[in-house]
Amino acid sequence: MCFRPASAAASGPAECPECHKTIEAVDGIELKNCPFCGCDFTPYLNGTKPVPGAPAAPAAPGAPAAPGAPKPPSAPAAPKAPGAPKPPSA
Numbered sequence: 001m002c003f004r005p006a007s008a009a010a011s012g013p014a015e016c017p018e019c020h021k022t023i024e025a026v027d028g029i030e031l032k033n034c035p036f037c038g039c040d041f042t043p044y045l046n047g048t049k050p051v052p053g054a055p056a057a058p059a060a061p062g063a064p065a066a067p068g069a070p071k072p073p074s075a076p077a078a079p080k081a082p083g084a085p086k087p088p089s090a
């Protein structure tokens with residue numbers, strides 16, 4: 001069930017990323033660490049540490065195959081240079 005608190009504004013994470021306890025953020029007070037396990041939220045808040053379990057930024061699934069220039073339809077080989085004309089037989 002996707003519980004999304006209405007006031008998940010700019011305070012700390014709604015759930016401790018480490019002990020996974022729900023943190024009741026108080027308006028105006030930005031929690032810097034978990035009241036339960038005491039972990040530091042700062043790296044999570046400023047993005048230097050990814051929140052475990054949070055949907056990480058989707059990794060680029062490989063560069064999409066660029067259409068690129070269409071291949072030329074099997075260009076015919078350069079026509080062979082005609083051999084030197086045979087000298088007319090006398």
Ligand SMILES: [Zn+2]
Pocket residue numbers: 016017018019020021034035036037038039
């Ligand atoms: Zn915690």
